[in-house]
Amino acid sequence: MSGARDHGGGLDAAIARHGGARDGWLDLSTGINPVPYPVGALPFDAWTALPDRAAQDRLIAAARRFWRVPEGAAILAAPGASALIARLPRLAPTGAVRIPGPTYNEHEAAFLAAGWKVSTRSSKAQVAVHPNNPDGRMWQASEITAGFAVIDESFCDTRPDASLVALAGRPGTVVLKSFGKFWGLAGLRLGFAIAEPALIEALTESLGPWPVSGPALAIGARALEDQAWARTTRERLRTDAARLDTMLTARGARVAGGTDLFRLYEVDDAAAWQERLAQGGVWSRIFPWSATHLRLGLPAPDRWGQLKAAL
Structure with missing residues (x-):
């Protein structure tokens, strides 16, 4: 891989090319839960006061x-897992x-920016995205062998049984958690690093005071x-993922x-699929490394009809 930044999202570009109002588009180019956690009302001082120790302690607990x-x-809370990824190398x-x-x-972009070289054989440091994005590969604890290991569990909250968080106490091993994916609140910008105290202390110093709002x-x-809520959400996501597979395989796609x-x-042709879906106001994800792979997130409960029509 080249280290070039390629992400989902980019709905502005889709709108510029195909037209339509933003609220008419169904953005399936990310892996964000389309039914976010209901945040409810917040204490007024959450907005007006500097974050205090009690609020931080409650979150960490x-x-x-x-x-x-x-x-x-x-554990360290940070303004998004990406802020941690950029600092860890x-x-x-x-x-x-x-x-x-x-x-x-x-991950590659961050290590390259910090002066590292990417190798297929390195035993000094490793990154394991668990489960992997975009193919969902799951790692085993026995495969985490490097002295400095980053285990990115941004999408692991659907599978708590598979988490490798038990490794976080080992020297040089850090587990990352993203709040935006499973809870559907990516705009909140909240992520976590879990590791030995010395590593967390170094990360804390790099972020400065009050990193989380x-x-x-x-x-x-x-x-x-x-x-x-987490238990109910896992059940719904599992059902909806199977429903999406059924819809796509019926139209010739292979999981x-x-x-x-x-x-x-x-x-057969990922770019053609993306174009056809876009004509129906559905934005999908394709990749510069493959002409045949297409990634889709899950529609909100009231938007399945739009995806069906676009297909």
């Missing part, structure tokens, strides 16, 4: 319980890093404490992988 963080590991002496691809390309602290704690938040399909 909720995160520790929700992800069953090992006792020897520490600077916490270890540069060398070679193993980043099996295709995968989420911000008051509203994000309050909403994040409230959501992580709501285990019932090539994915998670319960996004599905990867193999098609």
Whole structure:
């Protein structure tokens, strides 16, 4: 992989090319839960006061319980997992890093920017996106062997049973969590690093004071404490992912992988599929490394008809 940044989203470009109003488009180019956590009303001082220690402690305690963080590991809340990805490569002496691809390309971009080289054989450092984006590959604990290991679990909250968070207490191993995907609140910009205390302390210093806003602290704690919502959401996502597979395979696509938040399909011509879907106001994800792979997120409950019509 080249390290060029290629992402889902980009709906502005789709609108510029195909027209239509933003609220008429169905954006399936990301893997964000289309039924977000209901944030509810927030205390007024969450907006007006600097984030206090009590709010931070509540969020960290909720995160520790929700992800069953090992006792020897520490947790840091940050303004999005991407802020952590950009900083992590600077916490270890540069060398070679193993980043099996295709995968989420911000990891490679961050390591290259910090002076690292990407190698297929490096044992010094490794990145494991678990489950992988876009093919959903799951890693085993025995495969995490590097002295400096980044385990990106941004899409793992649909599969808590498969989490590798138990490894977070090992020296040099950090597990990343994204709040935007499973809880559907990407605009909140909240992510977490779970690792040995020394590594978390170094990350904390790099972020500076008050890295997470008051509203994000309050909403994040409230959501992580709501285990019932998480259980119900996992069931719905599992059902909707199967429904999407049924729709796409009926039209000639083949399931090539994915998670319960996004599905990867193999098609005859991915660009042609994207164009046809766009004519129906549906935005999808294709990749510069493949002419035949198409990725789709899940529609909101009231938008399945639009996808069916576009297909």
